[in-house]
Amino acid sequence: MKRRDFLGRAGLGAAVGAAACSPSPVPGARVPSRGKKIRWRLASSFPRALDTIFGCAEVFAERLKAMTDGQFELRVHPAGELVPGLQVMDAVQQGTAQVGHTCSYYYTGKNPALAFDTCVPFGLTARQQTAWLMEAGGLQLIHGLFADFGILTFPGGNTGTQMGGWFKNDINSAADLKGLKMRIPGMGGKVMSRLGASVQVIAGGEIYPALERGAIDATEWVGPYDDEKLGFYKVAKNYYYPGWWEPGPSLSFYVNRKAWDSLPKSYQAAFEQAAFASGLTMQNRYDVLNPPALRRLLSKGVELRPFPQDLMDAAKRESQAMLEEEASKDKAYAKIYNHWKSYRTEAFEWFGKAELAYAKAAFGD
Numbered sequence: 001m002k003r004r005d006f007l008g009r010a011g012l013g014a015a016v017g018a019a020a021c022s023p024s025p026v027p028g029a030r031v032p033s034r035g036k037k038i039r040w041r042l043a044s045s046f047p048r049a050l051d052t053i054f055g056c057a058e059v060f061a062e063r064l065k066a067m068t069d070g071q072f073e074l075r076v077h078p079a080g081e082l083v084p085g086l087q088v089m090d091a092v093q094q095g096t097a098q099v100g101h102t103c104s105y106y107y108t109g110k111n112p113a114l115a116f117d118t119c120v121p122f123g124l125t126a127r128q129q130t131a132w133l134m135e136a137g138g139l140q141l142i143h144g145l146f147a148d149f150g151i152l153t154f155p156g157g158n159t160g161t162q163m164g165g166w167f168k169n170d171i172n173s174a175a176d177l178k179g180l181k182m183r184i185p186g187m188g189g190k191v192m193s194r195l196g197a198s199v200q201v202i203a204g205g206e207i208y209p210a211l212e213r214g215a216i217d218a219t220e221w222v223g224p225y226d227d228e229k230l231g232f233y234k235v236a237k238n239y240y241y242p243g244w245w246e247p248g249p250s251l252s253f254y255v256n257r258k259a260w261d262s263l264p265k266s267y268q269a270a271f272e273q274a275a276f277a278s279g280l281t282m283q284n285r286y287d288v289l290n291p292p293a294l295r296r297l298l299s300k301g302v303e304l305r306p307f308p309q310d311l312m313d314a315a316k317r318e319s320q321a322m323l324e325e326e327a328s329k330d331k332a333y334a335k336i337y338n339h340w341k342s343y344r345t346e347a348f349e350w351f352g353k354a355e356l357a358y359a360k361a362a363f364g365d
């Protein structure tokens with residue numbers, strides 16, 4: 001029986017769907033016995049309090065369950081419950097959790113090119129990143145990287161362009177970054193360091209006290225909705241934009257390759273569709289929740305400021321130089337970088353016309 005028939009009949013009820021026919025097995029793979037539920041663990045890199053990002057994994061689990069008539073269930077664990085937030089990749093590789101929801105740029109210590117699965121400074125917007133991954137061949141290249149770790153990945157949400165963050169003092173030129181103590185991880189931190197800042201990496205829960213006692217002068221996080229929860233506006237009033245280091249960071253669902261191969265093909269299809277749909281839900285939620293959050297912050301006396309032009313120019317120059325340097329050192333990195341760069345050039349040419357002209361005319365400053 002064709003899979004479409006299976007899915008159609010499955011809609012009539014689990015008993016009918018399961019009894020009518022079994023989905024086609026993957027050659028050589030173990031297929032769950034009829035009526036037996038699949039129960040997997042999902043390790044998230046995020047705390048439950050971040051309902052947008054953490055919530056994406058919950059939406060994913062709900063959709064997957066609904067699409068399989070309740071037969072495929074995921075238990076979603078917040079950061080720290082099963083493993084610490086930054087060990088999700090190891091947990092999926094080892095099978096401690098079959099599934100993970102995380103950001104690949106947390107793991108650039110394992111392979112610097114993993115950053116392209118999430119975002120890089122002066123890279124792609126959310127739409128462009130999704131297009132590159134899903135339709136331009138980006139995801140196949142990313143899968144090549146993850147094959148070394150026995151993991152398969154699927155895009156799983158995007159925050160959209162992030163904010164530049166919270167600064168105790170005004171930033172009037174690139175020179176004001178010299179010696180500035182800023183919490184900013186990853187490649188953005190590397191670029192800030194090249195611009196003279198003293199970069200620190202601090203976990204989410206420890207940023208506020210560090211900012212309050214003056215251990216740091218500035219911090220970035222995500223955007224108005226998430227930043228408001230962490231309360232940075234109480235100790236740093238200047239809210240700068242844009243977060244040029246995270247123009248459209250894509251999150252990822254990881255799945256252990258052996259576990260994946262044991263799934264019926266229809267469950268694999270459901271997994272893929274649930275990942276895509278929950279990712280869109282996350283992005284939509286941010287686009288609904290950030291505007292009123294920004295209004296609330298402004299009503300509390302927050303000063304909204306664009307980064308000065310000379311800082312943006314210097315940051316762009318250093319970002320591009322850094323990517324070129326990485327590519328010159330590593331052939332595998334260069335392969336992905338060149339593919340990505342070629343798409344970025346084309347996308348920027350096109351988005352720089354219709355989208356940018358409309359944005360400036362309709363909602364620009």
Ligand code: CA
Pocket residue numbers: 162220221222243246
């Ligand atoms: Ca950030």
